[in-house]
Amino acid sequence: MYSIQEVSQRTGLSAHTLRYYEKEGLISGVERTPGGFRQYSDEDMEALGLICCLKNTGMPLQEIASFLTLTRRGDQTLEERVNMLRAHRENVLTRMEEMRRYLEKVTWKLEYFTRKLEAYQNDGGDGETR
Amino acid sequence: MYSIQEVSQRTGLSAHTLRYYEKEGLISGVERTPGGFRQYSDEDMEALGLICCLKNTGMPLQEIASFLTLTRRGDQTLEERVNMLRAHRENVLTRMEEMRRYLEKVTWKLEYFTRKLEAYQNDGGDGETR
DNA sequence: TATTGACTTAGAGTAAACTTTAAGGATTAG
DNA sequence: CTAATCCTTAAAGTTTACTCTAAGTCAATA
Numbered sequence: 552m553y554s555i556q557e558v559s560q561r562t563g564l565s566a567h568t569l570r571y572y573e574k575e576g577l578i579s580g581v582e583r584t585p586g587g588f589r590q591y592s593d594e595d596m597e598a599l600g601l602i603c604c605l606k607n608t609g610m611p612l613q614e615i616a617s618f619l620t621l622t623r624r625g626d627q628t629l630e631e632r633v634n635m636l637r638a639h640r641e642n643v644l645t646r647m648e649e650m651r652r653y654l655e656k657v658t659w660k661l662e663y664f665t666r667k668l669e670a671y672q673n674d675g676g677d678g679e680t681r
Numbered sequence: 682m683y684s685i686q687e688v689s690q691r692t693g694l695s696a697h698t699l700r701y702y703e704k705e706g707l708i709s710g711v712e713r714t715p716g717g718f719r720q721y722s723d724e725d726m727e728a729l730g731l732i733c734c735l736k737n738t739g740m741p742l743q744e745i746a747s748f749l750t751l752t753r754r755g756d757q758t759l760e761e762r763v764n765m766l767r768a769h770r771e772n773v774l775t776r777m778e779e780m781r782r783y784l785e786k787v788t789w790k791l792e793y794f795t796r797k798l799e800a801y802q803n804d805g806g807d808g809e810t811r
Numbered sequence: 812t813a814t815t816g817a818c819t820t821a822g823a824g825t826a827a828a829c830t831t832t833a834a835g836g837a838t839t840a841g
Numbered sequence: 842c843t844a845a846t847c848c849t850t851a852a853a854g855t856t857t858a859c860t861c862t863a864a865g866t867c868a869a870t871a
Contacts, residue, residue: 554847554848555847555848556847556848565829565830566847566848567829567830567831568828568829568830570849570850571828571829571830574850575828584837584838586836586837586838586848586849587836587837587848587849588837588838588847588848588849589848589849601790604783604786604787604790605787606828607779607780607783608780608783608784608787611827611828612827612828612829613827626797626801629794629797629798629801630798632794633791633794633795633798636787636790636791636794637791639787640784640787640788640791643780643784643787644784647777647780647781647784649737650737650738650773650777650780651777653734653737653738654738654770654773654774654777656734657734657735657738657766657769657770657773658770660731660734660766661763661766661767661770664759664762664763664766665763667756667759668759668760668763671756671759684817684818685817685818686817686818695859695860696817696818697859697860697861698858698859698860700819700820701858701859701860705858714867716818716819716866716867716868717818717819717866717867718817718818718819718867718868719818719819741857741858742857742858742859743857
Protein backbone atom coordinates (compact mmCIF):
# COMPACT_ATOMS: atom_id res chain seq x y z
CA MET A 552 0.00 0.00 0.00
CA TYR A 553 1.21 3.46 -0.88
CA SER A 554 0.52 6.91 0.52
CA ILE A 555 -0.56 9.65 -1.85
CA GLN A 556 2.95 11.13 -1.72
CA GLU A 557 4.55 7.85 -2.73
CA VAL A 558 2.11 7.47 -5.57
CA SER A 559 2.81 11.03 -6.61
CA GLN A 560 6.52 10.26 -6.86
CA ARG A 561 6.03 7.00 -8.70
CA THR A 562 3.57 8.36 -11.25
CA GLY A 563 4.83 11.90 -11.60
CA LEU A 564 1.31 13.17 -10.90
CA SER A 565 0.96 15.66 -8.06
CA ALA A 566 -1.02 14.70 -4.95
CA HIS A 567 -3.49 17.41 -5.98
CA THR A 568 -3.87 15.80 -9.36
CA LEU A 569 -4.39 12.35 -7.84
CA ARG A 570 -7.25 13.66 -5.70
CA TYR A 571 -8.61 15.49 -8.70
CA TYR A 572 -8.58 12.29 -10.74
CA GLU A 573 -10.49 10.56 -8.00
CA LYS A 574 -13.07 13.34 -7.96
CA GLU A 575 -13.42 13.05 -11.73
CA GLY A 576 -14.05 9.32 -11.50
CA LEU A 577 -10.78 8.11 -13.03
CA ILE A 578 -9.94 6.04 -10.02
CA SER A 579 -12.30 4.95 -7.28
CA GLY A 580 -12.47 2.64 -4.34
CA VAL A 581 -9.10 3.77 -3.02
CA GLU A 582 -8.80 2.44 0.52
CA ARG A 583 -8.40 4.68 3.54
CA THR A 584 -6.59 4.40 6.86
CA PRO A 585 -8.73 4.77 10.01
CA GLY A 586 -7.64 8.40 9.96
CA GLY A 587 -8.97 8.79 6.40
CA PHE A 588 -5.69 8.86 4.50
CA ARG A 589 -5.65 7.32 1.04
CA GLN A 590 -3.88 3.99 0.69
CA TYR A 591 -3.27 3.01 -2.90
CA SER A 592 -3.11 -0.71 -3.71
CA ASP A 593 -1.04 -2.32 -6.45
CA GLU A 594 -4.25 -2.57 -8.45
CA ASP A 595 -4.71 1.18 -8.12
CA MET A 596 -1.14 1.64 -9.32
CA GLU A 597 -1.91 -0.58 -12.28
CA ALA A 598 -4.96 1.54 -13.12
CA LEU A 599 -2.89 4.72 -12.77
CA GLY A 600 -0.36 3.28 -15.18
CA LEU A 601 -3.08 2.82 -17.77
CA ILE A 602 -4.45 6.30 -17.05
CA CYS A 603 -1.06 7.88 -17.70
CA CYS A 604 -0.66 5.82 -20.82
CA LEU A 605 -4.00 6.95 -22.23
CA LYS A 606 -3.51 10.53 -21.08
CA ASN A 607 -0.05 10.75 -22.62
CA THR A 608 -1.37 9.51 -25.92
CA GLY A 609 -3.94 12.30 -25.85
CA MET A 610 -7.15 10.70 -24.60
CA PRO A 611 -9.32 13.26 -22.77
CA LEU A 612 -9.77 12.65 -19.05
CA GLN A 613 -13.53 12.22 -19.48
CA GLU A 614 -13.02 9.38 -21.90
CA ILE A 615 -10.44 7.79 -19.62
CA ALA A 616 -12.99 8.05 -16.81
CA SER A 617 -15.57 6.27 -18.99
CA PHE A 618 -13.08 3.57 -19.81
CA LEU A 619 -12.24 2.89 -16.20
CA THR A 620 -15.90 2.96 -15.21
CA LEU A 621 -16.49 0.23 -17.78
CA THR A 622 -13.57 -1.70 -16.36
CA ARG A 623 -15.23 -1.66 -12.95
CA ARG A 624 -18.43 -3.08 -14.45
CA GLY A 625 -16.52 -6.24 -15.37
CA ASP A 626 -16.22 -8.57 -18.32
CA GLN A 627 -19.57 -7.72 -19.87
CA THR A 628 -18.03 -4.40 -20.95
CA LEU A 629 -14.98 -6.00 -22.59
CA GLU A 630 -16.26 -5.50 -26.12
CA GLU A 631 -16.95 -1.81 -25.58
CA ARG A 632 -13.54 -1.34 -24.02
CA VAL A 633 -11.83 -3.12 -26.91
CA ASN A 634 -13.68 -0.83 -29.33
CA MET A 635 -12.61 2.25 -27.40
CA LEU A 636 -8.98 1.19 -27.31
CA ARG A 637 -8.99 0.27 -30.99
CA ALA A 638 -10.44 3.65 -31.96
CA HIS A 639 -7.98 5.43 -29.71
CA ARG A 640 -5.08 3.51 -31.21
CA GLU A 641 -6.14 4.53 -34.71
CA ASN A 642 -6.39 8.17 -33.64
CA VAL A 643 -2.93 8.09 -32.16
CA LEU A 644 -1.44 6.49 -35.27
CA THR A 645 -3.09 9.14 -37.43
CA ARG A 646 -1.82 11.95 -35.24
CA MET A 647 1.69 10.50 -35.21
CA GLU A 648 1.75 10.30 -38.97
CA GLU A 649 0.51 13.88 -39.24
CA MET A 650 3.15 14.92 -36.76
CA ARG A 651 5.82 13.20 -38.77
CA ARG A 652 4.83 15.13 -41.89
CA TYR A 653 4.75 18.46 -40.07
CA LEU A 654 8.10 17.73 -38.50
CA GLU A 655 9.56 17.11 -41.93
CA LYS A 656 8.50 20.59 -42.93
CA VAL A 657 10.07 22.01 -39.75
CA THR A 658 13.28 20.19 -40.66
CA TRP A 659 13.33 21.74 -44.13
CA LYS A 660 12.73 25.19 -42.69
CA LEU A 661 15.53 24.63 -40.23
CA GLU A 662 17.93 23.60 -42.98
CA TYR A 663 16.91 26.57 -45.09
CA PHE A 664 17.46 29.01 -42.22
CA THR A 665 20.76 27.38 -41.31
CA ARG A 666 22.10 27.86 -44.84
CA LYS A 667 20.80 31.41 -44.87
CA LEU A 668 22.50 32.09 -41.53
CA GLU A 669 25.83 30.79 -42.83
CA ALA A 670 25.54 33.01 -45.89
CA TYR A 671 24.67 35.96 -43.67
CA GLN A 672 27.66 35.38 -41.36
CA ASN A 673 30.15 34.90 -44.22
CA ASP A 674 28.79 38.05 -45.71
CA GLY A 675 29.94 40.17 -42.81
CA GLY A 676 26.66 40.28 -40.92
CA ASP A 677 28.51 39.04 -37.83
CA GLY A 678 29.33 41.91 -35.52
CA GLU A 679 29.97 44.61 -38.03
CA THR A 680 28.04 47.56 -36.81
CA ARG A 681 29.58 50.12 -39.07
CA MET B 682 -4.97 38.47 -52.43
CA TYR B 683 -7.39 36.44 -50.35
CA SER B 684 -10.36 37.34 -48.18
CA ILE B 685 -10.54 36.03 -44.63
CA GLN B 686 -13.06 33.39 -45.75
CA GLU B 687 -10.75 32.09 -48.45
CA VAL B 688 -7.85 31.97 -46.04
CA SER B 689 -10.05 30.19 -43.55
CA GLN B 690 -10.85 27.50 -46.10
CA ARG B 691 -7.26 27.11 -47.27
CA THR B 692 -5.75 26.90 -43.80
CA GLY B 693 -8.56 25.18 -41.96
CA LEU B 694 -8.45 27.95 -39.34
CA SER B 695 -11.72 29.76 -38.65
CA ALA B 696 -12.04 33.46 -39.49
CA HIS B 697 -12.36 34.06 -35.75
CA THR B 698 -9.09 32.27 -35.18
CA LEU B 699 -7.33 34.22 -37.93
CA ARG B 700 -8.33 37.51 -36.30
CA TYR B 701 -7.32 36.12 -32.93
CA TYR B 702 -3.88 35.19 -34.28
CA GLU B 703 -3.48 38.71 -35.58
CA LYS B 704 -4.44 40.15 -32.18
CA GLU B 705 -1.89 37.84 -30.54
CA GLY B 706 0.88 39.02 -32.85
CA LEU B 707 1.29 35.83 -34.87
CA ILE B 708 0.66 37.64 -38.10
CA SER B 709 0.76 41.38 -38.68
CA GLY B 710 0.70 43.91 -41.44
CA VAL B 711 -2.22 42.24 -43.19
CA GLU B 712 -3.50 44.67 -45.84
CA ARG B 713 -7.03 46.04 -45.87
CA THR B 714 -9.47 47.04 -48.60
CA PRO B 715 -10.68 50.68 -48.53
CA GLY B 716 -13.66 49.35 -46.59
CA GLY B 717 -11.39 47.82 -43.94
CA PHE B 718 -11.67 44.14 -44.97
CA ARG B 719 -8.56 42.01 -44.58
CA GLN B 720 -6.66 41.04 -47.74
CA TYR B 721 -4.09 38.30 -47.18
CA SER B 722 -1.05 38.23 -49.48
CA ASP B 723 0.88 35.15 -50.58
CA GLU B 724 3.50 36.09 -48.02
CA ASP B 725 0.83 36.05 -45.32
CA MET B 726 -0.23 32.62 -46.55
CA GLU B 727 3.36 31.47 -46.34
CA ALA B 728 3.59 32.70 -42.75
CA LEU B 729 0.30 30.98 -41.91
CA GLY B 730 1.69 27.75 -43.32
CA LEU B 731 4.62 27.95 -40.93
CA ILE B 732 2.30 28.87 -38.05
CA CYS B 733 0.17 25.77 -38.66
CA CYS B 734 3.27 23.66 -38.95
CA LEU B 735 4.65 24.87 -35.63
CA LYS B 736 1.25 24.75 -33.94
CA ASN B 737 0.56 21.21 -35.12
CA THR B 738 3.88 20.04 -33.76
CA GLY B 739 2.91 21.48 -30.39
CA MET B 740 4.64 24.83 -30.18
CA PRO B 741 2.64 27.20 -27.93
CA LEU B 742 1.12 30.21 -29.69
CA GLN B 743 3.21 32.63 -27.63
CA GLU B 744 6.41 31.04 -28.84
CA ILE B 745 5.16 31.05 -32.43
CA ALA B 746 4.41 34.75 -31.99
CA SER B 747 7.98 35.35 -30.76
CA PHE B 748 9.35 33.44 -33.72
CA LEU B 749 7.40 35.47 -36.25
CA THR B 750 8.28 38.71 -34.50
CA LEU B 751 11.94 37.78 -34.92
CA THR B 752 11.29 37.00 -38.58
CA ARG B 753 9.96 40.52 -39.06
CA ARG B 754 13.14 41.97 -37.56
CA GLY B 755 15.12 40.45 -40.44
CA ASP B 756 18.35 38.55 -40.94
CA GLN B 757 20.01 39.73 -37.74
CA THR B 758 17.66 37.38 -35.87
CA LEU B 759 18.48 34.33 -38.03
CA GLU B 760 20.68 32.72 -35.40
CA GLU B 761 18.06 33.03 -32.70
CA ARG B 762 15.43 31.61 -35.03
CA VAL B 763 17.64 28.69 -35.97
CA ASN B 764 18.19 27.99 -32.28
CA MET B 765 14.46 28.09 -31.61
CA LEU B 766 13.67 25.74 -34.47
CA ARG B 767 16.44 23.35 -33.49
CA ALA B 768 15.21 23.19 -29.90
CA HIS B 769 11.64 22.74 -31.07
CA ARG B 770 12.66 19.94 -33.40
CA GLU B 771 14.40 18.14 -30.56
CA ASN B 772 11.33 18.50 -28.38
CA VAL B 773 9.10 17.09 -31.06
CA LEU B 774 11.39 14.11 -31.64
CA THR B 775 11.44 13.41 -27.92
CA ARG B 776 7.66 13.63 -27.68
CA MET B 777 7.22 11.38 -30.68
CA GLU B 778 9.48 8.75 -29.17
CA GLU B 779 7.60 8.96 -25.88
CA MET B 780 4.35 8.68 -27.77
CA ARG B 781 5.63 5.61 -29.59
CA ARG B 782 6.42 3.91 -26.31
CA TYR B 783 3.05 4.74 -24.79
CA LEU B 784 1.29 3.55 -27.92
CA GLU B 785 3.12 0.25 -27.66
CA LYS B 786 1.64 -0.20 -24.21
CA VAL B 787 -1.82 0.66 -25.53
CA THR B 788 -1.32 -1.98 -28.23
CA TRP B 789 -0.44 -4.63 -25.66
CA LYS B 790 -3.46 -3.74 -23.57
CA LEU B 791 -5.64 -3.94 -26.65
CA GLU B 792 -4.29 -7.37 -27.53
CA TYR B 793 -4.77 -8.56 -23.99
CA PHE B 794 -8.38 -7.34 -23.86
CA THR B 795 -9.09 -8.80 -27.30
CA ARG B 796 -7.94 -12.25 -26.19
CA LYS B 797 -9.90 -11.90 -22.98
CA LEU B 798 -12.99 -10.89 -24.94
CA GLU B 799 -12.69 -13.95 -27.19
CA ALA B 800 -12.39 -16.22 -24.17
CA TYR B 801 -15.40 -14.52 -22.58
CA GLN B 802 -17.54 -14.92 -25.69
CA ASN B 803 -16.58 -18.58 -26.23
CA ASP B 804 -17.37 -19.12 -22.61
CA GLY B 805 -21.02 -18.23 -23.07
CA GLY B 806 -20.84 -14.65 -21.88
CA ASP B 807 -22.64 -13.58 -25.06
CA GLY B 808 -26.29 -13.05 -24.28
CA GLU B 809 -26.73 -15.46 -21.44
CA THR B 810 -28.33 -13.50 -18.67
CA ARG B 811 -29.09 -16.37 -16.38
C1' DT C 812 -33.28 51.04 -52.93
C1' DA C 813 -33.69 47.53 -49.81
C1' DT C 814 -32.07 43.55 -48.11
C1' DT C 815 -29.03 39.93 -47.44
C1' DG C 816 -24.86 38.32 -45.94
C1' DA C 817 -20.05 38.91 -44.99
C1' DC C 818 -17.08 41.87 -42.54
C1' DT C 819 -15.48 44.95 -38.45
C1' DT C 820 -14.31 45.66 -33.24
C1' DA C 821 -14.06 44.88 -28.27
C1' DG C 822 -14.91 42.04 -25.05
C1' DA C 823 -17.22 38.14 -22.70
C1' DG C 824 -17.63 33.13 -22.45
C1' DT C 825 -15.99 28.21 -22.82
C1' DA C 826 -13.49 23.79 -22.14
C1' DA C 827 -9.81 21.03 -20.48
C1' DA C 828 -6.71 20.02 -17.10
C1' DC C 829 -4.94 21.28 -13.66
C1' DT C 830 -3.33 24.37 -9.43
C1' DT C 831 -3.97 26.99 -5.48
C1' DT C 832 -6.31 28.47 -1.38
C1' DA C 833 -8.56 28.16 2.96
C1' DA C 834 -9.39 26.04 7.05
C1' DG C 835 -8.66 22.55 9.65
C1' DG C 836 -7.57 17.29 11.35
C1' DA C 837 -3.95 13.27 11.71
C1' DT C 838 0.81 11.32 12.19
C1' DT C 839 5.42 11.05 13.38
C1' DA C 840 10.34 12.42 14.74
C1' DG C 841 12.67 14.04 18.61
C1' DC D 842 4.20 16.46 24.13
C1' DT D 843 4.85 19.28 20.41
C1' DA D 844 6.45 20.99 16.12
C1' DA D 845 6.77 19.78 11.59
C1' DT D 846 4.77 17.54 8.10
C1' DC D 847 1.24 15.43 5.73
C1' DC D 848 -3.52 14.73 5.09
C1' DT D 849 -8.66 16.25 4.29
C1' DT D 850 -12.59 18.82 1.50
C1' DA D 851 -14.75 22.32 -1.20
C1' DA D 852 -14.24 25.73 -4.09
C1' DA D 853 -12.02 29.42 -6.48
C1' DG D 854 -8.28 30.65 -9.77
C1' DT D 855 -5.11 29.83 -13.85
C1' DT D 856 -3.59 28.83 -18.52
C1' DT D 857 -4.18 27.87 -23.32
C1' DA D 858 -6.50 28.30 -27.29
C1' DC D 859 -10.05 29.31 -28.91
C1' DT D 860 -15.30 30.61 -29.70
C1' DC D 861 -19.10 33.44 -29.43
C1' DT D 862 -21.82 37.81 -28.91
C1' DA D 863 -23.24 42.39 -29.70
C1' DA D 864 -23.54 46.23 -32.26
C1' DG D 865 -22.48 48.18 -36.03
C1' DT D 866 -20.26 48.76 -41.21
C1' DC D 867 -19.69 47.36 -46.02
C1' DA D 868 -20.73 45.10 -50.57
C1' DA D 869 -23.37 42.84 -53.90
C1' DT D 870 -27.74 41.73 -55.73
C1' DA D 871 -32.94 41.65 -56.86
